Amino acid sequence: MRLLESVARHEYGAPAKQLAREAGLALPTAYHLLRTLAHEGYLRREKGLFFLGEAAVRLSSSSAQQKRRSTVADALGRWRDSIGVPVYYAVYAAGEIEVQCVADTPANPAVEEWADFRETGHAHAIGQCLLSQLDAESRRDHLDRYPIQSITPYTVRDDHTLMRRLESTRRMQPVIERQEYALGTVCAAIPITVGSTAATMAISMPSHQADRLMPAARRLQGEIGRLLGTLSLSISI
Structure with a gap:
């Protein structure tokens, strides 16, 4: 060494x-x-x-990647504790929705992945937020591979409705989802775009606390802005 x-x-x-x-x-x-x-x-x-040599370069790259993951995990843990909700970090990579890090507690558990997050992007805030950041062709490709299906009575019903919703999503605005993926749960996702990669950080909470959702999402958005400004958070973790 x-x-x-x-x-x-x-x-x-x-x-x-x-x-x-x-x-x-x-x-x-x-x-x-x-x-x-x-x-x-x-x-x-x-x-x-x-x-x-190349092996040393790969070792260095792996170490840097682990450091970035640790930075993200630490940030999610702080926000989980300060906001009092589970916090998620996800990216859209190689045509797939990837939830890469989750911070929760026994008192405030994360949403159970009872239906594959990758296949049900139309039904949860994380997926909708990531899809809203893609161009029309990439969205169409994703939905061709993962057709819309009813997850709960509140899930969006067809491609046209979802596409209209995604197109109307304003840049950098939180994406809100109410019981579309899991009954009794509401979620909000904050878009993060660095370079050409789409990413998001999201929160969830019981539906009876829905009045807390937007204030919590705005607080998370402010915290994300400070982190990106001071640490240049890499989203390719």
């Missing part, structure tokens, strides 16, 4: 003797480890100099 750290500090490569000195290793030991690291793809050698 010390050798990898030393190599990482040298953008234009470094020879074995310098790396051994920086890592505090005997030269024969350093040579042996450097050859092993190069063989495994963690380093590459060019003209006597060592550089980070």
Whole structure:
């Protein structure tokens, strides 16, 4: 690891003797480890100099991804505690709705996924919010793959009605859903768009607390704005 750290500090490569000195290793030991690291793809050698290899780059990328996931999970946990509701984070990636992180408590549990979230995007706030951020062709493609089906008596009934609803959704406005996915539950989803990727953070609560939904959604929206402004939250987690 010390050798990898030393190599990482040298953008234009470094020879074995310098790396051994920086890592505090005997030269024969350093040579042996450097050859092993190069063989495994963690380093590459060019003209006597060592550089980070593809395996090390993948390792770094994975670490950064875990750090971003941890940042998002921590933020959701704070909002769950301060607002007093379950908080969800989801993205639309490769044509699919993906709920990537959920923060809830036994006292305020998340909505049970009793029907696959990916297949029922038309029926819940998360899916409707993500679909509203897509262009017409992408929406049509999604609904061709996952046709509208009645989940509860309140679920939207047909493509035309859903399309009109999605098209009328104002940019950056919360998407509200009342008992369309789960009876006794209301949800709100906040759109997040960074680059070309659609994402959302959402909340849910029992329908008898519906009067809290919009104030809670507005509060979450304000918190999201502060997080994006200070941490440059990556949505590709």
